[in-house]
Amino acid sequence: MKFFTSMLIVNTHSHFTNAYRTFNMFRRKxxxxxxxxxxxxxxxxCEKEKPLPDMLRLEMDTRNARPLRHALYGFNSNMISGxxxxxxxxxxxxxxxxxxxxxxxxxxxxxxxxxxxxxxFFENEMASTLNPRLNQRNKGNYVKLQKRRNGKILFDDxxxxxxxxxxxxxxxxNLWTGSPEESAAWVNYARDKGYEVKHWELGNEYYxxxxxxxxxxxxxxxxxxxxHTAAMKAVNPNIKISVCATPIGxxxxxxxxxxxxxxxxxxxxxxxxxxxxxxxxxxxxxAVRKKAIEEMxxxxxxxxxxxxxxxxxxxxxxxxxxxxxxxxWNIANPANRVANTQLHAMYxxxxxxxxxxxPNVTQANFHVIAGxxxxxxxxxxxxxxxxxxxxxxxGEPESDFGDTIRRAVYPAFQLIGEAFAHADTQFTxxxxxxxxxxxxxxxxxxxxxxxxxxxxxxxxxxxxxxLISNRTSEQHxxxxxxxxxxxxxxxxxxxxxxxxxxxxxxxxxxxxxxGEIEVRIQEWAGKATEFTVPKNSFGLVKVKR
Numbered sequence: 001m002k003f004f005t006s007m008l009i010v011n012t013h014s015h016f017t018n019a020y021r022t023f024n025m026f027r028r029k030x031x032x033x034x035x036x037x038x039x040x041x042x043x044x045x046c047e048k049e050k051p052l053p054d055m056l057r058l059e060m061d062t063r064n065a066r067p068l069r070h071a072l073y074g075f076n077s078n079m080i081s082g083x084x085x086x087x088x089x090x091x092x093x094x095x096x097x098x099x100x101x102x103x104x105x106x107x108x109x110x111x112x113x114x115x116x117x118x119x120x121f122f123e124n125e126m127a128s129t130l131n132p133r134l135n136q137r138n139k140g141n142y143v144k145l146q147k148r149r150n151g152k153i154l155f156d157d158x159x160x161x162x163x164x165x166x167x168x169x170x171x172x173x174n175l176w177t178g179s180p181e182e183s184a185a186w187v188n189y190a191r192d193k194g195y196e197v198k199h200w201e202l203g204n205e206y207y208x209x210x211x212x213x214x215x216x217x218x219x220x221x222x223x224x225x226x227x228h229t230a231a232m233k234a235v236n237p238n239i240k241i242s243v244c245a246t247p248i249g250x251x252x253x254x255x256x257x258x259x260x261x262x263x264x265x266x267x268x269x270x271x272x273x274x275x276x277x278x279x280x281x282x283x284x285x286x287a288v289r290k291k292a293i294e295e296m297x298x299x300x301x302x303x304x305x306x307x308x309x310x311x312x313x314x315x316x317x318x319x320x321x322x323x324x325x326x327x328x329w330n331i332a333n334p335a336n337r338v339a340n341t342q343l344h345a346m347y348x349x350x351x352x353x354x355x356x357x358x359p360n361v362t363q364a365n366f367h368v369i370a371g372x373x374x375x376x377x378x379x380x381x382x383x384x385x386x387x388x389x390x391x392x393x394x395g396e397p398e399s400d401f402g403d404t405i406r407r408a409v410y411p412a413f414q415l416i417g418e419a420f421a422h423a424d425t426q427f428t429x430x431x432x433x434x435x436x437x438x439x440x441x442x443x444x445x446x447x448x449x450x451x452x453x454x455x456x457x458x459x460x461x462x463x464x465x466x467l468i469s470n471r472t473s474e475q476h477x478x479x480x481x482x483x484x485x486x487x488x489x490x491x492x493x494x495x496x497x498x499x500x501x502x503x504x505x506x507x508x509x510x511x512x513x514x515g516e517i518e519v520r521i522q523e524w525a526g527k528a529t530e531f532t533v534p535k536n537s538f539g540l541v542k543v544k545r
Contacts, residue, residue, distance in 0.1 A: 056478040056533075057432040058466060060455045062545065063483060064428040068456055071168060071362055072355050073420050074102030075369035075378065076328050077158070080110045080121070080141040082148030083381045084370050086157040090402050091370060094379050096165055098410075099417035104170040104327050104365045105158045108204045108281075111172030112211075113138065116186045120151045125177045131210040155186075159195050168199070170327060170363060173232075175203035175224055176214065184231035191236050199240050199363060201279055201327060202228055207246045207264045218267030229274045242277035242325050243268055249314035250282055250307060253442070269318040277323035277362070280315065284347070285332040286441065289510070293501045294473075296338050298440025300331070300347050301471045304354050305448040306439070312358055325363035326355070334375025335391045340508045342498040342519055342536055345412040349496075349538030350469040352416060356426060356454045366413070374508050378413060379406050389509075396506035400517050408505045408519040411496045415521065415540050418494070419465045423456040429466070437471045451476065451533070457545070466541040468533060470497075476533045480543060487543055491531045493524045495539025 075098075077086075084091040106114045113121050113128075126142050127135035145151050162169050171190075173183040183200075190197040202225045206215045215221045221244070229241050245268055246261035268278060284303050286296075315324060331338055331347060338344050348366070355361055371377045373392045382403055385394030396405050435450035450472040457464040470476060480487040496519060502511055503518035524531075528543065 055432070055434050056451060056476045057481060058453055058455075058468075058478050059430045059432065059481040059484075060464060060466070061428040061430075061483060062457075062464070065425045065459070068420070068423050068426045069356075069362060070101040070420060072101075072352070072364045073416055074100050074104065074168075074170070074363070074365040076104040076108055076365040076367040078107030078110055078368045078371055079149075079153050080107065080138075080145055081371055082141075082145040083372055085149060086154075086161045090404050092161065092164070094401065094404065094406070095161070095369065097417070098369075098378070098413050099165075099421055100167055100369075100413075101420060102168045102170055102199075102363065102365060103158070103162060103369070104172065104201075105155065106153055106172065108172070108328055108367065109134070110141075111201070111204050112174055112176040112206075114153070114172075114174055115178065115182070116155050116189070117182070119154045120145070122177070128177065129210040130213055131208075134210055155189075156193075159190075159193070159197075163195075169195070169197050170199040170201065170325075170365065171197055172201045172204055173228060175206065175221075175228060176211065180227040180231040183228045184235050187232045187235045187239060198238070199242070199325075200232065201242045201244075201325070202275070203244055205281065206244050207261055209260075218264040221264075222267065222271060226274050240276040240323075241274070242279045242323075242327075243275045245278040245280050245315070245319075247281050247283065249280070249311035251285055252307065252310070265318055272319065272322060275322070277325050278315070278319050279325045279327050281328035281367075282311075282326050283328075283330055283332040288441075289337060291337075291441075293338065293341070293343060295440040297343055297346075297471070297501060298438060298443060300338070300343065301350060301437055302439030302441075302443030302446060302448065304347075304351055306443055306446060308351075308354055308358075312360070316360060322360075323362040324358075324360045326361055327363060327365045328367040329364060330367045330376055334373050335389060335509045336375060337508060337510045339375035339391065340408045340504050340506060341501060341511075342408060342496075342503040343501040345408045345496050345519055346469065346471070346501075346536060346538055348409045348412045349416070349467070350452055350471060353452045353454050353467055353469055356467075366409075374407065374504075374506055377407055378410050379404050380506075381405075390507070391509040397516055400505075405506050406517070408503070410505075411519060411521045412538050415494060415496065415538070416467070419456060419467055419540050422461065423458060423465060425457055425459050427455045427457065427464070429453055429455040433476070435472055435474065435476060450474070462544060463542050464545055466543070468537075468539060468541060470533045470535060470537045473535045475535050478531065478533060480528050480531075480541075482543070482545065488528050489544050491524075491526060491528045492542040493531060493539055494542075495522055495524075495534065495537050496520070497522065497534040497537035497539070499536070501536060 126138040248261040368376050382396050383393045436447045437450045439446040453468040455466045505517050
């Protein structure tokens, strides 16, 4: 009995020991598995806390197409300073590279004093406005033109340039010191010479207080405009006539104080029987000093994103059945610290893309293609340093083209010209992106898409061209889709980009130029899956259909 009892105790102890060992082994394995699970859960949690990937998708639909409005790509010309002539070899060559579709003649304000038959200006008319600064500028440019070009800006020279480079002309007639008979004779001359001039503007910005001594009200302007229209269309009923509307819709901050401009627009809208289009000059008017250029980015892109759609609603309500011509557009004030910078080049590309979304706009001309200074012109003469405003004279690096320097906006327009050269169709493109840009100044705290893009091409062309603006200081890796299919083929990307928004081609109002051209076209080629849109950029993406 004692034996069996002893055996039972031994066996029980042995089983208990084995069970205990098994339990410890299981516990150790369970602890290891539990630790792994905890680590996995922690790692998943960490992944969720990381920023989401760039998710930029550009989705093109070639089945949804409309004609490309070529006339959106043009420039205002203003040759009264005599720095260039329309047939000067450098002017012709630089314009040829830009490949514009339209040019405006003889320019903006100068059109109010120009007499086409004599090909120039009368000295006694140059100080006839109520604005002393404008009068002084007119007289100064009159003297320069007399010395440099014998006082002549010839319409025939302009038309020779247009015919040589296949450019559509837009002509401003003189309703200030001219007459209906003079305007009609101009239309008749163009027709008899075989010049294809269809687009005519009835003067330039007569709503300004400069011209109150002749046009104190919109009714006074309408009465004169009707006389010119009747005389001109009696000669050629197939021409299109545009009247001067105000830019007030684009500048809400001036809405309450610019009552005269609102009344002017309402007066034009009340009598639309005699014209085909209305002209609006569009400038981003903030030209503030002592603002960081990064803040100016937030303002300019915010203005394009938020203010422009509101403005379109204003004009479309007033003029629902008329074409809109934007025959001058740019930043405001040639002394603007943004002028002639990488940000200026980005603004040009971004605003142009916005115009492609504005269906009522049928004509557009950047102000101005050439002339003195570092602010408005696309290209400028190199001038020696001298006293006076720095933005206008001196400080340029060595020339990159003879005696002329291509300003920062030049390469951006060159890219647009390349895109428009062989395109006749605009397709639908949608941008899906997590990238946002925060506005500044009056757009403080407002967020907008960091990417803007449009796609164009030929109906039967082998390639599509995506015009893309990266408003932000971050690079992006897009996925491209054509008619629902993920595109992974080859890409050629030509673009203008710079790490510094303040990079310039010759300096500007506040930043002296380096000895080099800092804003220029760059190129990348490779697979779409490796394509990256650099920060602070505007460019063209070429893909196979």
